[in-house]
Amino acid sequence: MVSPTGILYTTVTGLNGTVSPFPREFPHPTPMATIQPIAENEQHPDVALVARVRGGDISAYDTLVRKYDRQVFRIAQHITQNREDAEDVVQDAFLKAYEKLDQFQGNSKFYTWLVRIAVNESLMRLRKRRTGRMVSIDEDVETEEGSVPRDLADWAPDPEQNYTQAELAEILRKTIQGLPQGFRVVFVLRDVEGLSTEETAETLGLSVPAVKSRLLRARLQLRERLTRYFRRKKAGEK
Amino acid sequence: MTCTEFLAQLDDLIDDVVTTQMRADLQEHLRGCDHCEVTLNTTRKTIQIYRSHEIYELPTGLRERLHKAIMERCKKGC
Numbered sequence: 366m367v368s369p370t371g372i373l374y375t376t377v378t379g380l381n382g383t384v385s386p387f388p389r390e391f392p393h394p395t396p397m398a399t400i401q402p403i404a405e406n407e408q409h410p411d412v413a414l415v416a417r418v419r420g421g422d423i424s425a426y427d428t429l430v431r432k433y434d435r436q437v438f439r440i441a442q443h444i445t446q447n448r449e450d451a452e453d454v455v456q457d458a459f460l461k462a463y464e465k466l467d468q469f470q471g472n473s474k475f476y477t478w479l480v481r482i483a484v485n486e487s488l489m490r491l492r493k494r495r496t497g498r499m500v501s502i503d504e505d506v507e508t509e510e511g512s513v514p515r516d517l518a519d520w521a522p523d524p525e526q527n528y529t530q531a532e533l534a535e536i537l538r539k540t541i542q543g544l545p546q547g548f549r550v551v552f553v554l555r556d557v558e559g560l561s562t563e564e565t566a567e568t569l570g571l572s573v574p575a576v577k578s579r580l581l582r583a584r585l586q587l588r589e590r591l592t593r594y595f596r597r598k599k600a601g602e603k
Numbered sequence: 604m605t606c607t608e609f610l611a612q613l614d615d616l617i618d619d620v621v622t623t624q625m626r627a628d629l630q631e632h633l634r635g636c637d638h639c640e641v642t643l644n645t646t647r648k649t650i651q652i653y654r655s656h657e658i659y660e661l662p663t664g665l666r667e668r669l670h671k672a673i674m675e676r677c678k679k680g681c
Binding site: 423426427430431434435438439442443448451452455456459460463464517518519520524525530533534537538541552556557577580581584585587588591592595 | 613641648649
């Protein structure tokens with residue numbers, strides 16, 4: 366259970382990046398677009414930006430906003446599933462982060478700290494929309510472990526080519542919206558936005574095994590749902 | 604190795620955090636199991652598709668509104 370306010374300003378320590386070279390037999394998918402690992406002795410560029418903001422340089426905060434506003438909007442949209450709410454969350458999250466910057470600990474990444482604020486703001490926004498009912502990241506997640514049914518049809522080569530960009534975006538939106546929220550958020554933070562398993566667990570107030578379990582089920586469910594669109598057609602099939 | 608045991612290691616395999624011995628066992632299983640090979644390949648593809656397509660574009664004007672809100676807040680004290 367996650368309180369919408371209870372996980373805002375804890376610190377994240379000892380986290381590693383999630384990108385690692387894949388062996389030849391298992392080629393890496395498209396590299397992460399957002400987060401790159403930083404060597405332990407190398408300072409993350411956000412540290413200097415945060416220091417400048419603390420020193421009164423508002424333009425440095427503008428740089429941080431432009432760097433992360435897309436990610437924050439995507440996360441908010443995935444959780445709230447409502448565009449207006451997501452826009453409000455972006456504004457509230459960046460303002461709150463600005464106001465609370467003195468509470469930000471230098472040993473966590475600014476980005477993961479910001480994401481934690483955005484997730485909490487998104488959950489609070491959902492709660493407001495649902496007339497005050499508590500909303501947690503655990504919602505809709507079954508607790509029992511079961512085997513995931515598998516549609517074992519292979520996909521067509523480059524299945525995206527069969528759809529326009531707009532059609533494909535609609536398929537991807539519809540498919541991920543169908544996942545239980547607790548799975549969807551884990552998949553988005555871990556696989557789309559590039560947080561590590563440990564960072565995802567910290568951000569959502571979940572244990573590492575819970576994140577791993579949800580990630581597996583999210584990936585398999587998404588794969589199965591996408592198979593309806595991307596499956597390889599049999600000879601003579603339209 | 605059974606398919607269920609393979610599936611339990613799927614994420615670690617995709618994220619490349621399996622041991623050398625485990626990777627060898629998984630590859631051995633894959634050599635004789637088309638179903639798990641399809642599952643591995645299409646799960647990888649699923650992740651790659653979601654990473655590489657922007658399904659929620661930043662709304663027009665949001666960045667400017669955000670900038671304005673922050674500047675307003677800054678007037679009260681940066």
